[in-house]
Amino acid sequence: MKKEHRAELIDNKSMNSDSSLLVFRCPEIAEESRPGQFVNVSCSKFLKRPFGVNDTDSINGTFSIGVREVGEGSAEIRSLEPGALVDVLGPLGNYFPLENAKKLIMVGGGTGVYPLHFALKEARKANVQTIYICGFRCVSDSCLVDECEAFSDRFMITSDTGDVGIRGTVMDALYRLNENEYNDATVLSVGPEIMMKNVSQWAENIGLDCFVSLERRMACGIGMCLVCTCKIKTKNHDDLYENKRCCADGPIFNSREVVW
Amino acid sequence: MSLRMSVGTLTFESPIILASGTCNFGRELSEYISFSRIGGICSKGLTLSPRLGNPGCRVAETPSGMLNSVGLQNPGIDYFLQNDLDFMSSLSTRVIVNVAGHDPDDYVRMTERLNDHSDQIDILELNLSCPNVKEGCMIIGSSPKEIFNLVALVRSITSIPLWVKLTPNVTSIADTALAAQEGGADAVVAINTLLGMAIDIRSARPILQNNTGGLSGPAIKPIALRMVNECSRVLSIPVVGCGGIMNYKDVLEFLIAGASLVEIGTATMVHPTTPECIINDLEKYTAENHIESLSDIVGTLKLWGV
Ligand SMILES: Cc1cc2nc3c(=O)[nH]c(=O)nc-3n(C[C@H](O)[C@H](O)[C@H](O)COP(=O)(O)OP(=O)(O)OC[C@H]3O[C@@H](n4cnc5c(N)ncnc54)[C@H](O)[C@@H]3O)c2cc1C
Ligand SMILES: Cc1cc2nc3c(=O)[nH]c(=O)nc-3n(C[C@H](O)[C@H](O)[C@H](O)COP(=O)(O)O)c2cc1C
Ligand code: FES
Numbered sequence: 001m002k003k004e005h006r007a008e009l010i011d012n013k014s015m016n017s018d019s020s021l022l023v024f025r026c027p028e029i030a031e032e033s034r035p036g037q038f039v040n041v042s043c044s045k046f047l048k049r050p051f052g053v054n055d056t057d058s059i060n061g062t063f064s065i066g067v068r069e070v071g072e073g074s075a076e077i078r079s080l081e082p083g084a085l086v087d088v089l090g091p092l093g094n095y096f097p098l099e100n101a102k103k104l105i106m107v108g109g110g111t112g113v114y115p116l117h118f119a120l121k122e123a124r125k126a127n128v129q130t131i132y133i134c135g136f137r138c139v140s141d142s143c144l145v146d147e148c149e150a151f152s153d154r155f156m157i158t159s160d161t162g163d164v165g166i167r168g169t170v171m172d173a174l175y176r177l178n179e180n181e182y183n184d185a186t187v188l189s190v191g192p193e194i195m196m197k198n199v200s201q202w203a204e205n206i207g208l209d210c211f212v213s214l215e216r217r218m219a220c221g222i223g224m225c226l227v228c229t230c231k232i233k234t235k236n237h238d239d240l241y242e243n244k245r246c247c248a249d250g251p252i253f254n255s256r257e258v259v260w
Numbered sequence: 261m262s263l264r265m266s267v268g269t270l271t272f273e274s275p276i277i278l279a280s281g282t283c284n285f286g287r288e289l290s291e292y293i294s295f296s297r298i299g300g301i302c303s304k305g306l307t308l309s310p311r312l313g314n315p316g317c318r319v320a321e322t323p324s325g326m327l328n329s330v331g332l333q334n335p336g337i338d339y340f341l342q343n344d345l346d347f348m349s350s351l352s353t354r355v356i357v358n359v360a361g362h363d364p365d366d367y368v369r370m371t372e373r374l375n376d377h378s379d380q381i382d383i384l385e386l387n388l389s390c391p392n393v394k395e396g397c398m399i400i401g402s403s404p405k406e407i408f409n410l411v412a413l414v415r416s417i418t419s420i421p422l423w424v425k426l427t428p429n430v431t432s433i434a435d436t437a438l439a440a441q442e443g444g445a446d447a448v449v450a451i452n453t454l455l456g457m458a459i460d461i462r463s464a465r466p467i468l469q470n471n472t473g474g475l476s477g478p479a480i481k482p483i484a485l486r487m488v489n490e491c492s493r494v495l496s497i498p499v500v501g502c503g504g505i506m507n508y509k510d511v512l513e514f515l516i517a518g519a520s521l522v523e524i525g526t527a528t529m530v531h532p533t534t535p536e537c538i539i540n541d542l543e544k545y546t547a548e549n550h551i552e553s554l555s556d557i558v559g560t561l562k563l564w565g566v
Contacts, residue, residue, distance in 0.1 A: 002291045004531060046477060047321050047530065089532070217319050219326060220529035223288040225281065226304070226333050227319035243312050243333055248288065 005029060009084040010062060015143040019068040019111060020078050021054065024088065027061030029053075032091050035098065035119035036213060036252045039065065039090030040221040041077055049073045050218050050247070052115030052190070053091060066114030066143065092221050093251050096211055098122060101186040105131045105177070105208075106152075107170050107199045109191025113144050115213060116190050120151045129153050131181065135170035135195070139163045154181070170195060174202050182206065189213075193260070200255030210255040216246040223248025231259035263542055265299065265555055267498050267520045268421060268446050270382060272299035272354055274539050275511065275554060279502055279525030280305050280358035280385065280425070281330065285344040286351055292532040297539045299521060300354030303340065305387050307359070308366050310336035314392060316469025320458035325477025325504070326526060327456050329470035331392040332360055337370050341377055349380040356423070360387040362396040364410050371418050384420045386411065386445075389427035389452030391474045398452075401427045404439035411443025423500060425449040428480070428487055437491040437499075449500040449523060450487045454480055477526040478504040485517050492518025492559055506534070508541035518559040 007026035014020045029039060033053045040048035051065040067078045080086065096119050098104070104123050108116040113134050123130050132152035136142040138161040145164075149155040156173040157165030166172050170191075187203040187210040189196045196212040203210035216228040229243035230250060241259050244250065263274035273296065280302035283289045295301070313333025320327045334340070337359070348355045357374060361367040367386065374381055388401030388410070400406045411424055424440035426433055428451040437448045453474025458467045466472070484503025492499045501519030505511055506527045514522045527534040546554060 001293070002532075004533060045321060046324060046326060087531070217317055219319050219328070220282075220288075220532070222292075222532060224284045224532075225319075225328070225529050226284070226313065226330050227328055229313065229318065229333065241312075 005088050006085050007088045009080050009082050011082060012080060017140045019066055019143060021064055021066050023062050023064040025062050026088060029090050030056045030058050030061045030063045033063055034095035035122050036095035036115060037091040037093050039088050040092060042087035043073045043076045045073045047219055048221060049077060050221060054114040054117050066111055068111045089221055093247055096188055096252055101128055103129045103185040105182060105185045105187045107133045107189040109135045109170060109195040112191030117144050117148060119188055120148055124151045133170050133173045171198055197260045204256060211252050212255050213251045214246050214253060218247050221247045233257045233259060263554055265521060272521060273297050274299045275521045276535050276539055277521055277523045278302060278528060278535060279523035282525035282528050285348055287347060289532055293536045295351040295353045298353045298535055300356050301348060301351060302356040302358045302385055304334050305332045305358045305360045305390060306334050306337045306340050307332055308337060308370055314470045317467060320467040322458055323479060325475055325479035327458055327468060327473035327475050329392045329468040329473035332390055337373050341373060345377060345380055354382040355380060356383040356385050357381050358385040358387050360390050360397050364413055367410060367414055371414050375418055378420050381420055383423055385423045385425055387425050389425050391429060391453055391455045392470060398427050402430050404435045407436055407439040408443045411440050411445050415444030421446045423447045423449050425452055427452050428483055429455050433487045434490045434494045437495055441495050441497050445497060447498040447500055448491055449502055450491050451484045451503045478506055480504045481510060485513055488514055488519050489517040489561060508538045508545055511538060515554060515558050516561050520558050
């Protein structure tokens with residue numbers, strides 16, 4: 001039987017102006033999580049809060065999440081201190097289809113870089129060639145820059161202000177890739193919806209598969225209540241759609257199926 | 261000591277029933293809990309044709325509860341009968357099918373379909389209380405006369421035990437409960453969600469794209485308890501209590517107020533193992549307090565004379 005876990009916070013370090021990386025001990029979640037999956041974390045609010053898995057360490061039985069402070073729940077979780085015990089459900093949802101990828105282009109924006117970091121690490125383990133592009137508003141928003149640069153074969157960073165990397169958005173970085181670089185690649189994108197939409201249009205136009213991680217307000221997190229639905233095209237009918245559960249059928253969807 | 265309850269012609273392994281719309285058809289929850297001591301499971305609310313439900317954001321967290329505006333997303337009754345009913349009846353618990361219609365004709369046509377599977381269905385729960393659809397349902401459930409007509413109509417075409425799920429969004433739940441009883445219901449379920457709203461102060465828009473939604477969770481428990489008690493005092497048929505139950509003490513409150521069974525909804529969404537925890541705690545409580553049968557405490561509320 002699956003169960004809810006009691007995880008102990010081992011480490012909490014600030015990553016930038018509004019987010020922190022939290023490491024929890026929970027061997028089951030560390031063992032089972034795959035890149036793209038998320039965990040549902042309890043706080044004093046009524047419902048749990050979903051966060052993408054950023055990394056796992058099965059030897060030490062730990063996993064980590066990156067938490068950006070946007071409201072009361074995330075602020076409370078971000079301010080937890082080592083030793084704190086929290087109820088965590090997970091790992092939840094589906095994961096990136098990494099098995100058959102020949103080459104990966106990963107495009108992350110904002111907190112999207114946390115779950116992408118996990119995919120990047122797994123790709124490195126599997127000796128898959130990677131291009132990693134991350135975009136932030138400004139340098140004080142950026143995070144996981146050195147780690148991701150070290151794990152990727154090609155690395156680009158962009159910022160709206162231009163105070164770090166290329167001035168502009170992740171699209172300005174993508175446009176710099178030549179055919180040799182993007183041929184045969186699978187694209188993974190996590191971040192603001194408008195960014196994922198633009199990235200997937202770019203990918204679809206040049207015939208690449210693109211997988212995106214959709215975000216919805218959730219309640220149960222395990223597919224029972226149908227509050228978290230995303231519009232997904234019905235198979236073989238481009239003009240029809242179904243409401244799929246972000247938490248259980250997603251959060252990862254092929255961008256061609258998404259009704260943006 | 262067992263938690264078994266007899267209600268009407270049926271026995272239930274425990275008074276704990278999983279409320280409609282909070283456990284889909286049981287598949288996901290079956291990975292977290294065993295159903296052997298669960299009293300029953302209600303299907304997601306079914307309609308004659310498949311429904312996509314409402315667009316946009318469908319959930320808002322509120323103090324001690326939540327609003328939902330799912331709007332009866334479901335695969336339709338025919339798909340359910342072909343693809344989900346077998347699974348539900350394999351769970352070794354009572355199978356309760358929750359149906360919602362636009363009009364009386366919808367309820368009749370769905371009941372006819374269910375009649376063909378009456379060996380697999382223990383109870384038909386008429387949802388006269390969904391606040392998230394524009395037609396039928398709560399509109400019918402707000403009028404004692406329409407409730408009576410509808411229940412009598414469905415009663416006349418099926419021998420499946422009939423529960424009527426009532427809405428709290430009425431002036432007198434005793435009146436709607438009595439109408440259900442007179443129409444031939446075997447029990448009433450009280451309550452469904454309360455119509456509510458949550459507002460984002462920055463955009464000055466409701467958080468739910470449907471503008472309003474149904475409030476559930478501990479926030480509604482006092483209202484549900486009051487309504488269960490009102491129903492149980494005027495009815496001769498059993499009352500199934502529902503609304504905000506989070507733990508075994510809440511269950512005991514509902515039984516004392518007059519509920520013969522209870523349904524648990526939002527609590528399962530917060531912690532999937534809640535139904536099992538509650539059953540464990542009830543077993544412990546009855547053993548420690550030498551309670552032979554939980555039915556002994558049903559309706560034992562001693563009201564103050566005022
Ligand atoms: C699959 C998934 C993965 C996610 N991964 C991450 C991650 O790795 N790092 C990270 O910092 N954040 C992530 N989020 C977003 C995170 O869950 C929300 O920021 C958090 O729940 C907000 O809680 P709050 O109490 O602070 O905010 P609230 O005060 O409740 O709301 C503030 C804002 O957060 C949004 N929000 C509230 N609840 C949810 C919810 N349940 N799901 C999505 N958005 C919500 C609201 O739309 C609102 O704009 C993810 C969300 C999903 C669905
Ligand atoms: C997400 C959600 C979906 C629901 N869907 C249905 C439904 O399809 N049919 C129905 O009769 N009640 C539905 N309900 C109402 C519940 O069954 C229950 O009556 C209500 O939530 C109050 O109980 P609770 O506080 O224990 O959740 C739904 C409730 C929620 C939270
Ligand atoms: S959050 Fe309940 S189905 Fe996704």
